[in-house]
Amino acid sequence: MRALLVVAHGSRRPESNDEVRRLTDELRAVAGADYQRVECAFLELAEPSIPEGIDCCVAGGASEVVILPYFLSAGRHVVKDIPDIVADSRIQHPAVALRIAPYLGRATALVDSLLELSKN
């Protein structure tokens, strides 16, 4: 079973964290064919944490978890913090494939999204 874990920074503003949760709900609604489970987690300032999010997917039966950084640029969080946390989780779950996908800022379709937005 494959799971998708959207990882956001987390914010002191509950509304920002709720935006991520809503996006995760939308993703869940369309990702059924690819991922049997779609969850979100936060690097800091909100819950669940990334290890908790991974644990939740594994407890739900995931043999593969794709971790998707919801970040616009390849700062320290994307380059070091998230990989370090995932490396720790790999030790906890040696039988589960934990893969980090490219961060959102790398999506080629962003250009189309921006152009569409500009017309709203």
Place this chain on the structure above:
Amino acid sequence: MRALLVVAHGSRRPESNDEVRRLTDELRAVAGADYQRVECAFLELAEPSIPEGIDCCVAGGASEVVILPYFLSAGRHVVKDIPDIVADSRIQHPAVALRIAPYLGRATALVDSLLELSKN
């Protein structure tokens, strides 16, 4: 003449700012029919500033500037700081239409971008 101004937060990491500039180049390459000028600007930590970016578009002949917040959530920067700065620019350029588009996090196509990324 219509111009599109992508507004990012700005980072201490030059690479992050360069990512925004590269995205702006890509946007320029596809936006020709809608925008005769596509530029970027930064709220802080990088140049040009938002007022400078607007001035640049106006100096280039823009009668309309669409300001596109390259942000994932509706935090203070999106809700207050950018609108305040744009309001000041409106006073400087009363004959130019300055419009703020929805921020990136509101793009409905983000879900598709994330799903596509997860397969990379």
